[in-house]
Amino acid sequence: MKKFVLVFFCLLLSATVFAHRLNEYLQATTISLNSDKVFLELRLTPGTDVAERIIKSIDLNGDSRFSDGEKRAYLNQLNRDVSLAMDGHTVSLKLVASTFSNIENLKKGIGDIIINYEVNITTPGFAHKLIFKNQHYSSIAVYMVNTLLPADTTIQVNSQTRSNDQSRYQLDFTIGSQPFTSTMVALNDGDNWAAVKTYFVHGIKHILTGYDHLLFLCALVLGAASLWDLIKVVTAFTIAHSITLTLATFGLAHLPEQVVEPMIAASIVFVALQNIRWPKQSNGNARLAVAFFFGLFHGLGFAGGLLELMHAMPVTLIWFAILGFSLGVEAGNQLVLLPLYGLIRLLKHKTNKMGTTVWTEIPRYISGVVAIAGVYYFFIAISS
Amino acid sequence: MKKISYSIIALAVLTLCAMAGFTKKDSPETQTKAIVAAANVFLNTLSAEQRKAVQFEFLRPKTASGTQFNMGNMKRGPGGPPNGRPPGNGDTSRRPPNGGQRPGGNNGGSGGPPSSGEQYGKAIWSNFPVNITPRPGIEMGSLNAKQCAAAMQLVQLLLSAKGFEKVQQIMGSDEALRIAGTDVTAGSDHYLIGIFGTPDLSKPWMVEFGGHHLGLNVVIAGKEGSLTPTLTGAQPAVYTANGKTIRVLAQENDKAFDLLNALDEAQKKKAILNYHIGDLVLGPGHDGQTIVPEGIKGSGMTAKQKEMLLSLITEWSGIINNAYHDAHLADIKAGLNQTYFAWSGPLTHAAGRNGTAYYRIQGPKVIIEFAPQATMGDTDNHIHTIYRDPSNEYGSSYVTQ
Numbered sequence: 001m002k003k004f005v006l007v008f009f010c011l012l013l014s015a016t017v018f019a020h021r022l023n024e025y026l027q028a029t030t031i032s033l034n035s036d037k038v039f040l041e042l043r044l045t046p047g048t049d050v051a052e053r054i055i056k057s058i059d060l061n062g063d064s065r066f067s068d069g070e071k072r073a074y075l076n077q078l079n080r081d082v083s084l085a086m087d088g089h090t091v092s093l094k095l096v097a098s099t100f101s102n103i104e105n106l107k108k109g110i111g112d113i114i115i116n117y118e119v120n121i122t123t124p125g126f127a128h129k130l131i132f133k134n135q136h137y138s139s140i141a142v143y144m145v146n147t148l149l150p151a152d153t154t155i156q157v158n159s160q161t162r163s164n165d166q167s168r169y170q171l172d173f174t175i176g177s178q179p180f181t182s183t184m185v186a187l188n189d190g191d192n193w194a195a196v197k198t199y200f201v202h203g204i205k206h207i208l209t210g211y212d213h214l215l216f217l218c219a220l221v222l223g224a225a226s227l228w229d230l231i232k233v234v235t236a237f238t239i240a241h242s243i244t245l246t247l248a249t250f251g252l253a254h255l256p257e258q259v260v261e262p263m264i265a266a267s268i269v270f271v272a273l274q275n276i277r278w279p280k281q282s283n284g285n286a287r288l289a290v291a292f293f294f295g296l297f298h299g300l301g302f303a304g305g306l307l308e309l310m311h312a313m314p315v316t317l318i319w320f321a322i323l324g325f326s327l328g329v330e331a332g333n334q335l336v337l338l339p340l341y342g343l344i345r346l347l348k349h350k351t352n353k354m355g356t357t358v359w360t361e362i363p364r365y366i367s368g369v370v371a372i373a374g375v376y377y378f379f380i381a382i383s384s
Numbered sequence: 385m386k387k388i389s390y391s392i393i394a395l396a397v398l399t400l401c402a403m404a405g406f407t408k409k410d411s412p413e414t415q416t417k418a419i420v421a422a423a424n425v426f427l428n429t430l431s432a433e434q435r436k437a438v439q440f441e442f443l444r445p446k447t448a449s450g451t452q453f454n455m456g457n458m459k460r461g462p463g464g465p466p467n468g469r470p471p472g473n474g475d476t477s478r479r480p481p482n483g484g485q486r487p488g489g490n491n492g493g494s495g496g497p498p499s500s501g502e503q504y505g506k507a508i509w510s511n512f513p514v515n516i517t518p519r520p521g522i523e524m525g526s527l528n529a530k531q532c533a534a535a536m537q538l539v540q541l542l543l544s545a546k547g548f549e550k551v552q553q554i555m556g557s558d559e560a561l562r563i564a565g566t567d568v569t570a571g572s573d574h575y576l577i578g579i580f581g582t583p584d585l586s587k588p589w590m591v592e593f594g595g596h597h598l599g600l601n602v603v604i605a606g607k608e609g610s611l612t613p614t615l616t617g618a619q620p621a622v623y624t625a626n627g628k629t630i631r632v633l634a635q636e637n638d639k640a641f642d643l644l645n646a647l648d649e650a651q652k653k654k655a656i657l658n659y660h661i662g663d664l665v666l667g668p669g670h671d672g673q674t675i676v677p678e679g680i681k682g683s684g685m686t687a688k689q690k691e692m693l694l695s696l697i698t699e700w701s702g703i704i705n706n707a708y709h710d711a712h713l714a715d716i717k718a719g720l721n722q723t724y725f726a727w728s729g730p731l732t733h734a735a736g737r738n739g740t741a742y743y744r745i746q747g748p749k750v751i752i753e754f755a756p757q758a759t760m761g762d763t764d765n766h767i768h769t770i771y772r773d774p775s776n777e778y779g780s781s782y783v784t785q
Contacts, residue, residue, distance in 0.1 A: 024758070026663060030673070110500035110516055112450075142662035146675040157676045162659040 022109075023049040025137045028144040031130075033155050035175050038130060040084070040093065040117040048109040050140050055103055066100050075115065081136035084119060087128055093117040125192060125317065126176040132169045145169035195317050196324035203328015206302060207336070212264050212377055213298060214336055219271035219370050221340050222363040223279070223287060230341055233291045234333055240295025241302060242326045248303035249322055260300045261381035267294035268374030275367035302329060412607035415707035416585055419541045419604055423583035423591070426534035430522075434531075437522045442581030442589055443505030448613075448671035448778065451501035451508050451517055502599075502613065502668040504778050507580055507592045509599025510668050511617050511768050514576065515569035519594060525573025535577050539593050542602045542609075547703030551598065553632045554616060558596045560623035570596055588782045597768070599668075602704065603779030609708030610782070612773040613671065614700065619757075619766040621738050629736075633767055636754055637738040639696040644727055644743075646689050647680065655680040661728040661742040664755045664770050674774050677746045679726025690720050697745060700752055700771035712773070715749045723747030729756075737764045749773055 026045040031038060046054040058066050058074045075098060084091055096118050101111030121128065134143050143166040147157060154176055161170040207213055220237070224230035247253035271290060302325070347362070427435055501510030501517040510517035524532055540548050555572040562571035574595050581589030588605035597617030603610045618632035631637075647655055657678060666673055682690055697716055702709050716723075729741030738756065740763040745752040751772040756763050775781060 024662070028663070028665070030675075105500075108516055110512060144662065144665060146665055149674045149676050160676060160678065164659050166659050166661075 022047040023140065024142045025050055025054065025140045026142045026144070027134060027136060029132065029134065029146070029169075031132070031145065031147040031171065033147065033150045033157075033173060034152055035155065036121050038084075038086070038119045038121060039096075040119070040132070042078070042082070042113075042115040042117075044113040044115070044136075045111070046106060046109070048107065051106050051109060051111070053140075054137075055106055058100070059103070064103055066103070071098065071100055074113075078115065078136055081134065083133045084117075085129075085131040086119065086121065087123040087125075089123070091119050093119060121175070126174045127192065127194065127317070128173055128175065129194075130171040130173070132171075134167050138167065141165075141167070143167050147171055192317060192320045195320040196327070199321040199324030200328040200331070203302075203325040203330075204332040204335070205328075206325075207329050207332025210301075211373075212261075212268065213301075215268045215370050215373055215377070216264070216271060216294065216298065217333060217336055218340065219268060219275060219367060219374075220287070220291060221337055221344065222367050222370070223271065223275045224341070225284075227341065229284070229287075230337065233287055234337060236288045237291040237295040237298070238326070238330055238333070240292045241299030241329070242322075244296045244299030245303045245326065246322055248300055249318060253300070255297075255300055258381075260297055262378055263294070263297040264301050265374055265378035265381045267297065269371050269378060270294070272367040272371035272374055276364045276371070279364070412609065412707045412711075413585075415541070415705055416604055416606060416609070419538065420583040420585055422534070422538040422541050423579060426531070426538050427579070427583075429531045429534045434522055434527075438577065438579055440506040440520060440578060440580045444588075444778070444780075445505055446780075448502045448504035448669075450669035451503045451510065500668065502671060504601070504671070505580065507578060507590065507601065507778075509592060509594050509601060509613070509615060511597055511599070511615055513568040513570060513596040514574050519576045519578070519592070521576035521578030521592065523573060524575050524577070525571075538591065539577070539600075542591055542593075542600075542604075542705060544702055544704065544706050544709065547705075550616065550633075550703060551593075551600070553630055554598045554618055555595070556625050556630060557618040557620060557623055557632050560620055560625065561596075564620075568596070588779050590778070600703070601778060603782065604708075605779055605782035608711070608779075608782055609704055610712070610773065610776050610779045611701070611704040611708075612771060612777055614703065614771045615668065615769065616700070616703075616771070617766075617768040621765045621767050622736070631736065631738065633699075633738060633754075633769065636696070636699045636769065637733065639692065639699065640727075640743050640754065641733060641739060643689065643692045643696055643725065644731065646692055647685075651680050651684065651689075654684065655725055655727050656731075657726055657728045659728065661744075661755070662758070664753050664768055665744070666751055666753060666772060667755075667768065667770050671772075671777055674751070675746075677724040677726075679724040679744065679746075681721070682723040682725075682747070683721040685725075693723065693725060693745070694720060697750055697752065700769070701750065703771075712749070716747065719748035719750075723750065734764065738767060740764050749775055 024047045026043075026047070028043045028045075030041045030043070032041075033039075044054075056062075057077070058070055060070050060073065061067075075095060079093065079095075082093070084093055094117060095115070097114075097116040099112070099114040101113065103111075105111030106113075132145060134141070134145075145162065145166050147160065150157070150173075156174045156176075158172045158174060159170075160172075162168065217234075217237075220233050221230060224233060244253055271294070274287075274290065344363075351362075427438070430438060500512050501508050501519075506520055508517070508519050510519070514523075524535065527535060539551065543551065555575055558570050558574075559572045575593065575598065576595060578592045579589070580592065581587070583589055583604075586606040588603055590601060590603045593600045593602075594615070597615070597619065599613070599615035600611065601613055616633060616636075621633065622629065622631045624630070644652070644655065665675060682693060685693065694713075694717060698709075698713065701712055701716060704712075724744075724746045726744045726746075727741060728743070730739060731741070733739030733741075740756045742756065743754050751770070751774060753770045755768050755770075757766040757768055
């Protein structure tokens with residue numbers, strides 16, 4: 001019983017003993033940015049219960065003072081435990097300054113070890129991704145990472161992502177003089193490849209929500225004699241629209257919307273009528289030429305949507321955006337074409353088995369419907 | 385009939401006079417007059433030696449730094465000497481001409497002394513007990529009854545009724561810590577008062593009052609008054625005194641939970657951070673820093689939610705006397721759409737206890753952090769909070785006339 005009372009009394013005492021950070025090692029990192037450098041300040045504060053352990057790991061000879069050599073050894077250990085990657089490349093942290101509180105203050109829990117690093121931003125472009133990782137004394141660490149609001153207003157922080165314990169911190173930011181707000185929202189991921197990814201999605205969306213493009217593709221499939229034939233036609237279409245898309249994006253080609261939209265509608269009608277009236281010319285080189293010619297106008301149509309998204313985007317990033325968008329359009333095409341082609345092949349196979357010639361007529365009827373839809377789009381395009 | 389008319393007129397005049405008197409009493413100029421008088425009364429109760437311990441020159445550096453006590457044997461490590469200032473956001477207006485400016489106007493990172501306290505000129509405040517981080521000024525426990533009453537009268541005039549009650553509860557909590565037994569200096573006797581500059585009706589001067597878990601920095605400048613930075617905290621956060629159970633910083637906790645619960649799911653998704661925050665980010669030693677804001681922006685809140693956010697902010701901004709609070713509150717209100725509310729931690733709290741979640745409010749004129757401290761697994765009984773105004777720390781916007 002006596003023992004129990006004693007233990008209880010000790011517990012009570014320990015709860016009221018100096019009650020601030022005890023068994024944790026607070027490691028607060030503050031990041032600040034300017035146009036060509038990243039600065040990091042690590043403020044390390046051991047709690048009173050773990051201070052001895054940290055002091056021992058610095059004061060290797062146990063003489064109760066930190067020599068320059070001992071400090072250097074500790075800094076080397078810290079340098080191995082933390083890492084910084086800029087734009088996908090691990091960079092070495094340049095030590096700028098370090099301050100070690102005296103041992104007495106560290107023991108009291110009010111001492112700090114403050115380390116200052118800096119890193120040059122050497123990767124070109126306006127979008128940057130920084131990843132900071134800290135594994136220093138992970139079993140007792142309380143990590144905190146924060147970035148100061150940049151004084152330079154041309155630097156924009158787009159997003160911060162942390163692991164639950166803040167041992168991993170990702171900062172996406174841009175450096176540039178132009179406030180291209182609409183693009184920044186889309187460019188949360190920061191770097192050039194993020195632009196490819198973002199515009200890839202835009203490309204897919206553009207195709208899947210653009211019924212005029214889908215109808216044109218439908219008409220091309222209906223005329224294709226084989227898969228190889230279809231691939232050639234779609235490739236000709238892709239090359240053509242990529243050319244005009246690129247030229248229009250850089251301001252080198254332009255046609256008014258009043259011309260482009262009716263031409264796209266006309267392309268649907270033309271290809272559909274070709275399927276009905278001249279089925280022999282609906283594949284082979286004649287169809288390749290048609291796909292290429294109308295592809296040029298479809299490219300100008302894609303450019304309209306893309307230009308809105310890329311307002312004031314730097315030139316280097318535009319290439320990545322075009323690449324992403326074109327790949328997205330291509331992926332969108334395939335998402336529609338391949339299942340459609342598969343379905344047509346299946347129907348053809350079934351009707352052949354049945355020994356009927358029904359199939360030969362079906363593409364012509366569907367093409368007729370597509371042509372009517374094309375005429376409808378044509379009048380809408382003209383009237384608007 | 386005439387008599388009745390005269391009586392009504394007299395009553396009306398008296399009412400108007402009373403209203404005028406009431407308004408006059410609450411006006412900042414009158415309040416400043418009363419505060420200056422109370423400061424002089426307090427100083428006059430002191431001996432010459434005591435006055436020397438209480439009065440300091442009001443130095444007005446561009447920015448504060450970490451405390452520099454017990455730093456005599458601190459040695460600079462490899463890599464060159466730091467400039468002794470915390471990293472800032474490059475606001476040059478608040479920095480000395482050669483105060484460690486980095487290219488691009490950014491002060492970048494720079495080592496400094498330990499951050500157990502914050503030093504502004506000769507003033508120091510901290511969350512730590514006074515034996516660990518000493519403060520300038522004179523301890524309440526060293527004053528006689530008359531001197532102590534005069535000191536507390538001055539503090540009371542500087543603060544609102546609610547603010548003064550909050551301060552008393554924080555001191556009561558430290559008294560409870562002392563009674564429970566602790567190896568640190570605790571108790572209401574160990575709160576200090578310091579006066580920086582000469583109490584004046586127009587020129588800025590400052591009263592610092594604080595101790596363990598309390599750091600009030602009240603700058604008075606004519607009709608203006610500021611309270612930032614201010615630290616409040618408590619351990620134990622719940623204690624019993626005179627048979628009454630007191631939960632310190634209860635409104636700060638409850639109003640925050642009310643606001644969180646008033647958010648819809650989409651708003652909560654923005655407000656709740658998916659990572660753990662273990663301490664104050666902008667506590668002592670972080671003057672002049674503004675971090676990238678996170679959480680839900682005021683512009684994404686309904687009018688009712690914004691009202692709740694403002695009410696929560698007043699738990700700190702309203703510590704100062706109402707005469708000075710109104711102008712500052714109007715500024716905070718004007719920036720409410722640009723003010724963020726971020727939450728990290730549990731979404732509920734035990735009845736009658738404060739929660740264990742961290743939250744932060746950050747706007748153009750206000751930074752507030754509420755950070756429960758993990759102490760021996762007792763996470764809901766120990767709190768640190770900080771209140772800053774990035775545009776007016778230590779009354780920096782008040783020009784010395």
